[in-house]
Amino acid sequence: MASTREIQREPIVTDDLSIYRGSWVAVRDGQVVADAIDPVELRDKPEVREDDVIFLVPTESGKTLML
Numbered sequence: 001m002a003s004t005r006e007i008q009r010e011p012i013v014t015d016d017l018s019i020y021r022g023s024w025v026a027v028r029d030g031q032v033v034a035d036a037i038d039p040v041e042l043r044d045k046p047e048v049r050e051d052d053v054i055f056l057v058p059t060e061s062g063k064t065l066m067l
Contacts, residue, residue: 022059026052
């Protein structure tokens with residue numbers, strides 16, 4: 001696992017996120033493993049692990065919030 005001082009040079013997601021616009025997604029190993037309307041619902045899904053990256057896919061080009 002990279003330390004907080006290292007810069008990630010590769011994209012965190014290799015999947016096409018356009019179909020998830022406006023939804024929260026859980027990502028593991030560059031692929032979306034689950035999606036939901038809100039982050040609480042997403043975390044409750046059995047396929048989502050504690051160490052998955054969770055973020056909101058913006059509806060348009062813009063900033064992304066990652067949890």
